[in-house]
Amino acid sequence: MKADLEKHYGYVFEDSLLSEIEKVGRLMEVKQGDILIDLNQEIRFMPLLFEGAIKILREDKDGDELLLYFIEKGDSCAMTFSCCMGSGTSEIRAVAEVDTRLVMIPVAYMELWMEKYQSWRRFVLDSYHGRMTELLETVDTLAFMKMDERLLKYLQDRAMVTHDDVIHATHQEVALDLHTSRVVVSRLLKRLEREGKIAMERHAIKLLQL
Template sequence: MRVLLERHYGYLFEPELLDEIEANGKCKLIKQGERLLDIGQEITVMPLIFSGAIKILREDDQGDELLLYFIEKGDTCAMTFSCCLGSGKSEIRAIAESDTELLMIPIEKMDEWMAKYQSWREFILDSYHTRMSELLETIDTLAFMKMDERIMKYLKDRAMVTNDDIIYSTHQDVARDLHTSRVVVSRLLKSLEREGKIELSRNHIKVLAL
């Protein structure tokens, strides 16, 4: 664990904080597609990601999902800490975008370290800022982009966080993340393929225009 901490967070945190993280954290491996956190679930831990990526989703009253953003190695999701300051219940869903190795930190340590370590406080505040910027970008995408542009941005974002230009998803998976219909996604994916931006195969999409 210490080697991973040093590699991914050693440049951020002082040795004393790394010691506490090592003493209190538990390593966990989440397989692709596995749910890490669900809406309404009590939050007891916060993740520090060593490798892989996690997608964060919101759900409406009808049970339809919308992708908010991705978190990847070297990140955390300050939204979990924010939820704990309120009801302690999650308002988001977190699913592994790829096989993900992470460290689970007990939520009660968050506030303690915020007061004790400036590096941790800056890390959490920077995470808030990054997540807020990504939420604003999501709003801009919904408000100002056409659906084909949204699909292309979504595919590029997934390729970036997984470091793989092949996206292993069905058209229905893409439609679910973007809160639209499979018919619309299939039509626009075909159009993007004709434009030479992607290459379609059974159950995966290759991104050509990165």
């Protein structure tokens, strides 16, 4: 774990904080599709990513999901910070977008490190700012973009966080993330393919325009 911490967070945290994370953190490896944090679950750990990507989803009263944003290596989740500091339960679902390696930090250390380490406090605040920017971008996408534009941006965002121009997902899975129907997604994917922006493969979508 020490090498991973130094590689991905050594430029952010001082050595003493890295040593504390190594001492209390729990290294985890999760598979694509695994749920790390679920709705209404008590938050006991906060994730720091080494490899992979996680998508953060919100669910409405009817059980339909909406993708809020992705987190990738070197990141953490601002929603988790909020729940940790408030001793509350999760208001989001965190799902591994690809196979992911991360360290889980017990929440008991969150507030302690906020007071003890300036680098940790700055990291938390920067993470809040970054996730807030992404949430505003999600709102703008919902309010101002047409569905075909939303779909292409969604595919580009997934390609960026997974570092792979081939999106391994069914039309139904894409529809769930975008809070729309499979029929709409299938129709728009065909349009994007005709426009030369994507190529359809079996259970996958190849981006031709990044």
